[in-house]
Amino acid sequence: MKSRQSGRLALTQGTDWFEERAARLLEPADVQLDGNRPWDIRINHPGFIRRVMLQGTLGFGEAYMDGWWDCDQLDELFYRLAKANVDRAVHDWRALLLQGISRIINLQTRRRARRVGERHYDLGNELFERMLDPRMLYSCGYWREARTLAEAQEAKLELIAKKLQLEPGMKVLDIGCGWGGAAAFLAERYGVEVTGVTISREQWEYAKGRWLDLPVKFLLQDYRDVTGTFDRAYSIGMFEHVGVRNYAEYMRVVRGLLKPDGLFLLHTIGRNESARHTNPWIAKYIFPNSMLPSIRQIGEAMEGRFVMEDWQNFGADYDRTLLAWHANFEAASDLPPQYDERFRRMWRLYLMMSAGGFRARRMQLWQLVLSPEGIGGVYHAPR
Numbered sequence: 001m002k003s004r005q006s007g008r009l010a011l012t013q014g015t016d017w018f019e020e021r022a023a024r025l026l027e028p029a030d031v032q033l034d035g036n037r038p039w040d041i042r043i044n045h046p047g048f049i050r051r052v053m054l055q056g057t058l059g060f061g062e063a064y065m066d067g068w069w070d071c072d073q074l075d076e077l078f079y080r081l082a083k084a085n086v087d088r089a090v091h092d093w094r095a096l097l098l099q100g101i102s103r104i105i106n107l108q109t110r111r112r113a114r115r116v117g118e119r120h121y122d123l124g125n126e127l128f129e130r131m132l133d134p135r136m137l138y139s140c141g142y143w144r145e146a147r148t149l150a151e152a153q154e155a156k157l158e159l160i161a162k163k164l165q166l167e168p169g170m171k172v173l174d175i176g177c178g179w180g181g182a183a184a185f186l187a188e189r190y191g192v193e194v195t196g197v198t199i200s201r202e203q204w205e206y207a208k209g210r211w212l213d214l215p216v217k218f219l220l221q222d223y224r225d226v227t228g229t230f231d232r233a234y235s236i237g238m239f240e241h242v243g244v245r246n247y248a249e250y251m252r253v254v255r256g257l258l259k260p261d262g263l264f265l266l267h268t269i270g271r272n273e274s275a276r277h278t279n280p281w282i283a284k285y286i287f288p289n290s291m292l293p294s295i296r297q298i299g300e301a302m303e304g305r306f307v308m309e310d311w312q313n314f315g316a317d318y319d320r321t322l323l324a325w326h327a328n329f330e331a332a333s334d335l336p337p338q339y340d341e342r343f344r345r346m347w348r349l350y351l352m353m354s355a356g357g358f359r360a361r362r363m364q365l366w367q368l369v370l371s372p373e374g375i376g377g378v379y380h381a382p383r
Contacts, residue, residue, distance in 0.1 A: 018053045029084035031077060038073035039080055045069070057087055061281030061353075065346045074349065075323065078356025087279075125206055127339060127347075128179070130332035131325050135181030136206075139237035139267065140318040140365045144383075149324040152317070157185045160234060162382040163310065163369050164263050166190040170231040173197075173257060175223050176238025180207030180216065187214045195228070197221055224253055232263050239268035241290050244276055247301035255305045258372055264306065266368040268293060269318070272361075286350050292363065306370035310381035315364035322355040 023033065032040045033049070043049070045068035051059045063069055071077045081087060132138055133150040141152025142159050160182070166172070168191030174183045177196025180203075187194050193215045198204050204220040219226075223238075233254055242250050254264055274294040278287065302308070329347060339347075357363045369381065 018049045021053060022049050025086055025089050026081075029080040029086050031080055031086075039071065039076040041077070042070045043068070056280070058280040058284065061285065061346075061349055064349050065285075065342050067345070074352035075319075075326075075355040075359070078353045079359040080356075082357050082360035082362045123202075124336070124338070125179075125202055126336055127329075127332075130335065131329045135185060136179035137181045137236075138178055140269075140314070141321045141324075142314060143317045143320050144314075149321070149328075152321065152324075153181075154185070157182055158189075159382060160236070160265055160267070160367075161186055161190055163367070164232045164234060164265055166192050166232060168192065171195070171229070173226065173228075173230040173233040175226075175233065175235035175254070176241075177203070177207060177218060178236075179203050180211050180218055182234075182236055183207075183216045183218075184211040184214050187211075187216050192232070195219065195226075195230075197223055197226055224249070226253070226257060228257065229259060230257050230262065231259055232265075233258055234265040234267065236267040237269070239266060240292055241287070242293075243289065243291060244274075244293070244297050247293065247297060251301045251305045255372055260373050261375070262372060263309070263375070264370045266298075266366070266370065268298075268366055268368075269315075270294060270298070270364045270366045272364070282350070282353075285346055298368070302370060306372060307374040308368070309371050309375060309379040310367075310369040312367045312381070312383070313364050314367075315358055315361065318363070318365050319355050319358040322351050322358070326351040326355070 019033075026032065026041075034040070034043055045063070045066075048063055048068045051063050051068070055062070128136060128138065133141075133153045135150075135153060137153040137156070140156070141149060142156040143152045144155065146152035146155050164172075166186065170192045172183075172186065172192045172194045174194055174196035177183050177198050178200075180196055183194035183196045186192055194217075196207065196216065196218045198207070198218065198220065199222060201220060204218055207216075207218040235254075239250070258264060269292050271292040271294055274296050276291060277283065278290050278292065283290065326348070329351065354363075358365075369379070371379075
């Protein structure tokens with residue numbers, strides 16, 4: 001009897017320690033457990049705190065998916081957590097394991113690279129049709145003068161076209177073409193011929209069936225297998241899946257596909273510090289084998305291969321883009337049965353976690369314009 005009481009006391013003291021530790025971690029972010037503000041965390045399960053303290057960011061995300069906690073304004077919660085660097089204070093052995101594995105194994109080989117297509121982009125076009133704009137553009141919009149998501153996405157494509165100095169008849173390569181919306185826009189508005197490549201079968205089937213009346217073609221293949229010569233090339237939201245071990249090869253491949261007087265536009269999410277892996281929850285449920293590049297990592301990969309013509313950051317626009325996607329997603333009441341409540345909670349967390357990260361400026365959105373040998377004269381970068 002004494003031993004059993006002693007065990008209960010130890011368990012209670014352990015639980016108290018976890019609660020005190022969690023409260024101290026959340027204090028710099030001005031987030032409370034069971035508080036009454038929109039960004040506070042409401043606990044629905046008594047094991048929530050212990051689960052998070054033992055399992056880190058993965059446990060935090062899975063606990064939300066399981067309904068163990070709720071929050072009225074998730075984007076603001078994650079903004080506050082990111083701004084206060086709370087995630088860095090929670091020692092997560094899974095993140096350390098990912099870091100170690102990424103130093104030994106290339107997580108973005110041809111075979112591994114297809115996992116993100118199968119796990120994310122092949123989730124079903126019904127989901128993305130309801131969440132995205134009419135052109136199905138799954139990347140940051142440009143909100144400088146836009147009022148709607150569709151306007152922001154078209155403004156982004158106009159910006160890309162001007163930066164690439166497109167002219168009718170040019171042959172253009174779209175690396176990671178998605179559902180073909182960008183390729184179709186540029187072909188229609190600027191009279192160029194676009195070849196798009198994707199590793200997602202769902203995207204490929206959709207793209208080649210929708211844009212039949214335009215000079216565009218779509219290939220289901222890895223970017224490393226592309227052949228030919230192009231006047232221009234661009235990549236919108238695909239570089240995040242390339243991996244640091246492949247950055248140099250990626251730049252070499254693109255350089256080899258461009259004419260000497262060509263231009264390449266790289267549109268990518270970036271991070272402020274160099275890393276080799278992503279958040280364990282994101283890696284497991286959203287983007288397998290993904291990682292965000294840093295300025296240094298991109299610079300090292302392009303050195304000796306490209307001349308930097310322009311580098312623009314409009315990362316704050318991704319916050320607004322994600323909020324628009326989230327509003328569309330929450331309004332979609334007619335999603336098929338496979339998108340059950342657990343999936344909805346997972347997807348909501350992904351969108352709002354990302355919005356908070358961009359709002360805190362932990363993540364950026366970069367557009368780089370690169371040339372193989374430097375353009376003649378001055379490159380006037382449009383904005």
